[in-house]
Amino acid sequence: xxxxxxxxxxxxxxxxxxxxxxxxxxxxxxxxxxxxxxxxxxxxxxxxxxxxxxxxxxxxxxxxxxxxxxxxxxxxxxxxxxxxxxxxxxxxxxxxxxxxxxxxxxxxxxxxxxxxxxxxxxxxxxxxxxxxxxxxxxxxxxxxxxxxxxxxxxxxxxxxxxxxxxxxxxxxxx
Numbered sequence: 418x419x420x421x422x423x424x425x426x427x428x429x430x431x432x433x434x435x436x437x438x439x440x441x442x443x444x445x446x447x448x449x450x451x452x453x454x455x456x457x458x459x460x461x462x463x464x465x466x467x468x469x470x471x472x473x474x475x476x477x478x479x480x481x482x483x484x485x486x487x488x489x490x491x492x493x494x495x496x497x498x499x500x501x502x503x504x505x506x507x508x509x510x511x512x513x514x515x516x517x518x519x520x521x522x523x524x525x526x527x528x529x530x531x532x533x534x535x536x537x538x539x540x541x542x543x544x545x546x547x548x549x550x551x552x553x554x555x556x557x558x559x560x561x562x563x564x565x566x567x568x569x570x571x572x573x574x575x576x577x578x579x580x581x582x583x584x585x586x587x588x589x590x591x
Contacts, residue, residue: 436482436483437483438480438481438482438483438488438518438521439480439481440478440479440480440481440521440522440525441478441479441481442470442476442477442478442479443463443467443477443478443479443487443490444467444479445464445467447479447487447490448460448463448464450486450487451463451487451490453508453510453511454490454506454508454510455508455570456570456571457571458569458570458571458577459570459571462568463477463490463492463506466492466506473495474494474495474496475492475493475494475495475496476492476493476495476526476529477490477491477492477493478490478491478492478493478522478525478526478529480509480518480521480522480525488509488510488513488518489507489508489509489510489513489518489519489521489522490506490507490508490522491504491505491506491507491508491522491523491526492504492505492506492507493505493526493529493530495533495535497539498537498539500535500536500537501530501535501537501538501539501588502526502527502529502530502533502535502537502538502539503538503539503540504523504526504538504539504540505540505541507519507522507523507540507549509522519549519552520552520556523552523553523556524556526538527589527591530591531591535591536590536591537588537589537590537591538558538588538589538591539586539587539588539589540553540558540586540587540588541564541566541584541585541586541587542584542585542587543566543582543583543584543585544563544582544583544584544585545582550585550587553587554587556589557589558587558588558589559587559588559589560585560586560587561586561587561588562585562586563583563584563585563586564583564584564586565581565582565583565584566581566582566583566584567579567580567581567582568580
């Protein structure tokens with residue numbers, strides 16, 4: 418259940434809304450509702466990754482509202498490490514960040530990893546994303562190294578460019 422979503426109106430008053438959410442597998446038909454998670458190039462990549470779910474190589478989760486719209490998504494790749502599930506492509510609808518959805522998504526992913534008989538979760542977070550890193554550390558993840566990462570991404574003009582970054586590697590015993 419999502420609790421404590423605060424919205425502010427034109428007056429100085431704030432309203433708290435409690436909204437039940439569910440966690441389920443992300444499906445290809447969900448992708449049109451996930452444009453908030455990244456560019457068209459990113460969504461095509463997510464679609465390709467969803468094809469890997471049939472073989473059990475990955476799982477892709479969605480946190481959904483009562484009308485079944487995804488508001489947080491993320492994957493678990495079981496091919497990166499034999500001993501761990503690797504969380505990746507975690508995203509929360511920007512308007513609902515800091516409402517507990519990221520925590521719910523990570524905890525659901527950790528449960529899926531445990532159900533596979535694995536006892537460790539790993540992830541990488543860009544060094545210039547301290548907010549996400551703080552969330553992962555609050556959830557018990559510990560840094561153990563650094564690694565470069567890169568991917569193609571679509572710019573505002575539609576041109577494809579290469580994004581290169583340095584990531585902090587984190588892990589958690591489950």
